Amino acid sequence: MKRWAALIVFVSAMVLPWLWGSATLWAMNLFIWGLMALSLNLLYGYTGLLSLGQGVYFALGAYGAAWAVIYAHANFWVAVGAGLLCALVGAFLVGWVSVRASGFGFVVVTLVTALICYLIALSADSITGGEDGMPFRAPALTLLGLVLSVRDLWVRYYLALGALLAGLGIVYLVSKSLLGLAFRAVRDDEIAAAALGYDVFKIRLFSFVLAGVLAGLAGAVWAISKEFVRAGLFQPFGAFLSAQPDPDPLIAVLLGGVGRLLGPLVGMGGLLVLRELLVSIWPQGYALLMGALILALVFFRNASRCAAARVLILSS
Numbered sequence: 001m002k003r004w005a006a007l008i009v010f011v012s013a014m015v016l017p018w019l020w021g022s023a024t025l026w027a028m029n030l031f032i033w034g035l036m037a038l039s040l041n042l043l044y045g046y047t048g049l050l051s052l053g054q055g056v057y058f059a060l061g062a063y064g065a066a067w068a069v070i071y072a073h074a075n076f077w078v079a080v081g082a083g084l085l086c087a088l089v090g091a092f093l094v095g096w097v098s099v100r101a102s103g104f105g106f107v108v109v110t111l112v113t114a115l116i117c118y119l120i121a122l123s124a125d126s127i128t129g130g131e132d133g134m135p136f137r138a139p140a141l142t143l144l145g146l147v148l149s150v151r152d153l154w155v156r157y158y159l160a161l162g163a164l165l166a167g168l169g170i171v172y173l174v175s176k177s178l179l180g181l182a183f184r185a186v187r188d189d190e191i192a193a194a195a196l197g198y199d200v201f202k203i204r205l206f207s208f209v210l211a212g213v214l215a216g217l218a219g220a221v222w223a224i225s226k227e228f229v230r231a232g233l234f235q236p237f238g239a240f241l242s243a244q245p246d247p248d249p250l251i252a253v254l255l256g257g258v259g260r261l262l263g264p265l266v267g268m269g270g271l272l273v274l275r276e277l278l279v280s281i282w283p284q285g286y287a288l289l290m291g292a293l294i295l296a297l298v299f300f301r302n303a304s305r306c307a308a309a310r311v312l313i314l315s316s
Contacts, residue, residue: 013161017154024157026276029247030269031160032222035167037249037256037264039214042171044250045259046180047207048187049099050107052236053114054215054249056094059121059233060086061216062223063128066136076139076150080220087216088209095208099201102190114236121231133230138223156225163221164265167214172261174210183207247271251294 017024040054064086068074074082098109121128128134141148141155148155174180182203185193190200223229247268256267271294278289 017157024153026272028153028157028160028225030265030272031157031164032218032225033247033249033252033272034265034268035160035164035218035221036215037247037252037268038164038167038171039211039218040249041253041258041260041264042174042214043207043211044253045263046175046183046187047204049204049208051098051110051208051211052107052250053094053110053117054211055236056114056117056234057087057091057212057215058219058222059117059229059231060090061219062229062233063219064216065220065223066134066229067127069139070134070136074139076141076224079139079224080217083220083223084213084216087212087219091209091212091216092205095205095212099204099208111236114234118231118234118236121234125231128231129229130231133228135228138225138227150224150227160221160225163217167217168261170210170214175261179203179206247275255294255297 013027016027036054036058039057040051043049043051043054061083063083065079065083068079068082072078072082094110094113098106098113101109122130125132138150141150141159150156150159174183182193182198185196185198186200186203193203194200219233248271249264249268252267252271253264254267255270256263256265274290274293278293282289
C-alpha cells in the first residue's frame, strides 16, 4: 500500500507542471525548503543534535555556486559541485568543534556560529552583496546532450524535484543501514553507545557533515533557480524574524514529525499553505498569526500524545 501511495505521489509530482501550471512555483519552493528541512531532520531526528545554524550550510551552498559562476564562469555542474564543497568544508570545520558538546551546549554553539557567519557576511558586502544581495546569471543545465535554460520554470521545477529525490534517497538508505542504527544509538543514549564500542564523536561528525551537504545542495539549487544570493541566508532565526522571510525548517520538522522520513516534507507543505493563507488574511501581521497558530498546533499535538500515552498505560 505504501509503495503504491509513493508511486502515485511520484507520478503526480512528475506531471504537475503540465496539469497544474499555477502550482509549479509553490511546489518548487516546497521541494527546495523540504530538502533543507530534511537535512535538519537527519541531524535532529536521527542523531539527536538540534542545530539552530543549519542555514549557514544552505548559505554556503548558495554562495559557493554563485561565486563559481561569477568569478570562474563555471558551468552548471561545477557550480553545484562548488556549492556542495563549500557546505562540506564549512560543516566539517564547525562540526569538528560543535559535536563535542551536547544538549543545550550544542544548540548554543550552532547559534553563535550562525550569528558570527551572518555578521561576517554583512560586513563583507563586496563579495556577498550584504542584505541587498548579489545577482548573477545562472549557467545552462547540460544533461544527456540537451542544453536547458534554468530561466524556464519547468527546468527549475525538475531541478528542485531531482535534488529532493536525491536527498530522500540518501536519508532513506542511511536510515536503513548500520550507520542509521549507529545514529539512533547515539541519539537514544550516547553513554551506552560508547560502551558498545561506537565512536560517538565520529558518528556525530559524520551526521553533521552529511546534513550540511544536503543543506548545501538545497542552497545551491535555490541560488541557481533564483539567480540571486543574499547575506540574510546565514541568519539563524526562522521565518518570523527575517527581513525577507523564508520557511523555517525547524518548525517544519516539528510539525511533520521528528525522525520521520517524509515528516519534514509534510510539515513544510503545511507551513507554506499556512503562510499563503495568512498573508491573504492579514498581510502586515501574518507572522504574528502564523506564530500563534504554530504554537497552538505544537501544543495540541504534544497534548494528544500525552493523552494517548495515558490511555495505553491505564489500559495495560
